[in-house]
Amino acid sequence: MILNYYICELCILQKEETLKHLFLRCSFTRACWQTIGISFPNTLSPKRMVSILRRTLQVPFYMEIIITMSWCIWKQKNNWLFNVKTLQLQRRFQGRFYLGYP
Template identity: 65%
Template sequence: MHLHSYVCELCILQREESLHHLFINCNFAKSHWQTIGISYPSTLSRFRIIIRIKRNLQVPFYMEIIILMSWCIWKQRHGWLFNNNDPSVQEFLRNFKLEFSVE
């Protein structure tokens, strides 16, 4: 069985679509993390990036925020790839706030 690798469509880096790239290293993902005040050098390991996010957020539910951010990044990527929705940081932030709010 041959597995195909795909190139990230949403950044200029033309990197393979790995989980690490899609949710952390892609310029698209990094711009979304920056909307909630999170920035980090791409050279850090996943573990170090999570530690940095935890320190920056300073809330006990930091992991839930990481999961929710990843979900919202995923939804916006796929909205663009499959529905031709223009990705925007403003739309992402609106969706993140909606998902984060408790009804």
């Protein structure tokens, strides 16, 4: 599939959909991170954001949380885009991360 349109369809910002935007800066993505108590300024580099996530989560498996959240965001976007499914922010994310997160 070749796409000629690269604007993020998930958020209200109408920004170009880059990896950085999809996983860290999109308004939908930021709402997902906020469900587990994570928020960060939009101007930070991805490396600095990972550092903040590590410090905020304070668990040895912080990278697994980052990877799992990124995978959930990716799945939500694809389900919405290709399967015309409604975005399920609260139900999708909340129960999964509070099992091991204080």
